[in-house]
Amino acid sequence: MKFIIQRDQLMESVQHVMKAISSRTTIPILTGMKLEATQEGVKLTGSDSDISIESFIPKEEDGIVYVEHIDPGSVVLQAKYFPDIVRKLPQKTVEIESDNHRNVTIRSGSAEFHLNGQDPEEYPQLPQLHTEDSFELPIDLLKNLIRQTVFAVSTSETRPILTGVNVRIEDGELHFIATDSHRLASRKIPMDTSSELPSVVIPGKSLTELNKILTDSEDTIEISVTENQVLFRTKHLYFLSRLLDGNYPETSRLIPEQSKTVVKIDTKELLQSVDRASLLAKENRNNVVRLITKEDNHIEINGNSPEVGNVTEEVVANAVDGEDLKISFSAKYMMDALKAVDYDQVKVEFTGAMRPFLIRPVDDEQILQLILPVRTY
């Protein structure tokens, strides 16, 4: 195997593929990165058996040459050193060569690295997915769907199914839901009625890593699902993740259908005042802060830490309608939800101090955040 490649292009692909490589894997070959050169270009592969990522660098694209002098072949390199080596190469191009004994030479300028490669035949083949259950989305929309839901997955393995995001297409809508049983994040978008998808649960970690790799763009990404795997594919990226086993709980009945107190307020003002109140709620479990409705469309946010002190702030809302309310909740959950809403104005709908409450944009029913209050009264 031999080829000469643009360093920056190689670096980007290496960084993507590294997201799937773990030094803690029990399968030694998976601590490595597979390099494969064909006449079409160079493909890098990384996998921790939960997530597998392939990144392809074409020989030439849009008139720009990325790879030259290709002698096809493949090898596996220790992933621990390769990214730093590529990053610190002295020249813009790099030559990578592997001989019959898998001695790999990396040359750039007058620097020459010799690495012991491993047998590519030992590297597991990634499954080829055959499925009819696939659909396409613009990349920036997928990134939003992930960002607005994935933070709410559970980090505890008590109920493993809750560590994933439930993804399904139902009634002509694509629906992402995540909950850790204390809060829930949900985002829908309308879909082509022809799209079909069984309900699946994608590990939160997979979506987080995918989101890091994808750069905002209106290009589309293809999502394909089989019984136990999901594949995200763009022009040069192939991102495969296992699915979580088991049935995702029915969450629709958690969402209150009517509300007793509705607060319409500037998102950023509420976010910042909850942030301030949380400063003196650090000593509490869960950073609990309190919201109290006041007269004249005012609400009060306060935080209290008996040993340190307390903080009180009145915020002018756009509207406070319905019953008076005192409610306590996790400042962290509230801030996460408000950051996910993505609109300047937000509507918070309460059904009493002990019932879950909803946060959503004033004029958009597709984003919904739900938080369970904390009992303090």
Place this chain on the structure above:
Amino acid sequence: MKFIIQRDQLMESVQHVMKAISSRTTIPILTGMKLEATQEGVKLTGSDSDISIESFIPKEEDGIVYVEHIDPGSVVLQAKYFPDIVRKLPQKTVEIESDNHRNVTIRSGSAEFHLNGQDPEEYPQLPQLHTEDSFELPIDLLKNLIRQTVFAVSTSETRPILTGVNVRIEDGELHFIATDSHRLASRKIPMDTSSELPSVVIPGKSLTELNKILTDSEDTIEISVTENQVLFRTKHLYFLSRLLDGNYPETSRLIPEQSKTVVKIDTKELLQSVDRASLLAKENRNNVVRLITKEDNHIEINGNSPEVGNVTEEVVANAVDGEDLKISFSAKYMMDALKAVDYDQVKVEFTGAMRPFLIRPVDDEQILQLILPVRTY
């Protein structure tokens, strides 16, 4: 006590003073920050008993009003919360008030924090230094002196004196020296012959913190020394550190007076090639790399990690004079030294593979870095 102060100005002072405050101190009151308002302005104090820092915000300076409505007094606040509170205040100004029971109120916009203050009488008085041993330096020069030496102090408490930087004035030169017994960093600058200073050893940590607080400027800083303390004073900053006890070793005899091999080379090229060679020397103790003189003013830098591979690079020097040489040394020490040199071209003077070698700018005798080689042959 009561005053209204500009938030950004307060924030900057709080950040400076926090550098001296440790949550791990054995004296509880020192986990707090002292605030003192007088008709001249507001003074903040922090101390961990090794380092004490006072930062002063004048009532008015250069026609800009920083503090208003001053009602003199003082209080001690828990430093754990205060910086975050100040950073997140909603308005540009903040009112801080302490009542007779040391209940402190912090108001900004509609946000109101109530904190439990502590008795300022319990806060230790900082010593007033009376000394004739003082001199002045431009701040940016002091920052350079620190940066070029402090990295070489020892991090081990085996010989506590080596955790400090030796500072002295001798033969009309101010001299900073640091060594961990494997390498040495030295910087001299010519001084007014009238300046006097006994040889003192300032803890490396103190100089590192001081360097973080000082911003590059041609303003002067006054340095005063007593038997066991050193004070750095600018217009609004008072930085006091204890000195280390004991005699600093005589280091001048470590420095070889003649050399057998001299390499003149571009600093950055040598730095980057040592950096690359060190990538495959990580498995070794101390990241050992090797330098070998070659023909035609070339040197070879290489790194080797038997299990992973090796790296070799030829670098063209400006001149390689004297005996042929193969020498091994810590890549980290070499990179630290080259970064400290501050000149584009550097002269490396060797006296054989087992003897310490010197790194200094080609045309400046005031900066000197010394490294002990590693025996590998």
